[in-house]
Amino acid sequence: MPNSPKKPEPTFEEALEHLETIVEDLEGGRMPLEELVTNYGKGTQLLKRCQESLAEARQRVESIDPASARKGNAKLTIMDEADGTTASSPPIETDDNGEQLF
Numbered sequence: 001m002p003n004s005p006k007k008p009e010p011t012f013e014e015a016l017e018h019l020e021t022i023v024e025d026l027e028g029g030r031m032p033l034e035e036l037v038t039n040y041g042k043g044t045q046l047l048k049r050c051q052e053s054l055a056e057a058r059q060r061v062e063s064i065d066p067a068s069a070r071k072g073n074a075k076l077t078i079m080d081e082a083d084g085t086t087a088s089s090p091p092i093e094t095d096d097n098g099e100q101l102f
Helices: 012-028 033-064 066-071
Strands: 077-079 086-088
Touching: 012 033, 033 066
Parallel strands: none
Antiparallel strands: 077 086
């Protein structure tokens, strides 16, 4: 059987929207256990995708303005297109060696 082409990774926005839907469904509490576990697994994959996208974006911002990044001033702002509100990324936390913590 020939391999079908791999489905492209969702964009950050697509992954976040799908993740939000899954969280709402899980919080609703009216889902069979097997479906709940399946959706939880999908949610963790989408969360990882979103975290990777944000990390890549942060690196790009830091490469554009390394001075701000060294001072810890570089922030990502996510804008909700639906209502125009914004949410800034939390400050980057580092350990005693300057390694980024998650």
